[in-house]
Amino acid sequence: MSASAPAYSPEDAARDLRPVLDRAPPGAVSGRWTATTMQAAHSTRTGGYRDRDGGVVRQDRPEQLDALEPVVDRLEAASPTRINHVTVSWTRARFPWQRNRIVVETRFDPAIVPRGPDHPAYGQAARARHAFWSALGDVARDYAAEREAANAHNQTKWFGPHRRILKVACPDRTILATDGLSTPWAGIVEPENGVECEVVLEFSGHDLGPAQVALWADMLIGVGDLVADGYRVARDVKAHGALVFCGLPQDCAPWRHMLLSPYGASIDGLPFGTVPLLRATPVTAAELADRDPDEPWGATAAREALRRRGIAA
Incomplete structure (x- = not known):
């Protein structure tokens, strides 16, 4: 409690909430509400009334949730x-001359x-990815592409994870891979590894010049942005086998x-389990000539294009 904050107890909070909570809808015999203080610019308020059978009593406008906010703020300050x-918690009195019971905890x-x-999850995620790629090949010291410095939560865009691309030289191929989509988000408590995937773009051999690396690393940054903006893209890839995910600019011609x-x-x-890798494959317009425009993600055409390339989907 700060020196200037006036005293305010749970009993005071129960007193202030009584006029609102006692306006219970017909049939309500109890009620329970929970609220969190403001943390990382976010707070929650949930709850409602119950009938004798434990069922939810419907309300058009649950004013009790609105009344909680100032009470929680005062409790925290004091x-x-x-x-x-x-x-x-609110319990209806058994007899009309009794007061309803309100308890605030x-x-x-x-x-x-x-x-x-400073959460250790961010560093743990970065170490896990680096260990994985180092076991497959030589990881370039510098990122093939990187966007923006880390923010106060050691993260940048992609709703948290870093926007950066690794270059990995394997014995028979060169790999560009996103490095950050699986970084846990800051400012939340949910045990999620970011958007739960990383994206990989492979090239045969090692003759990928600096201009090509720069072009495709930049494209992969954009793909990563779209993966982060989407909803459960890794889940959709697993469900459909392959997706026609996005278009490519003219700079990537003939790939469209x-x-x-x-x-x-x-x-x-990773901090919260394992995440899959997604393969990114550029294709020409001709390779998707039989695409059904009404099929979600053009999945059939995408799988067929990969089959012709000898890539399992």
């Missing part, structure tokens, strides 16, 4: 110890504290589209 979670739950800028398909490998050791 608490002598750190809190981040508030629970409010506060606590600190470390499990709901968002990941901050980028396909995504399973790469057949996964990266282990």
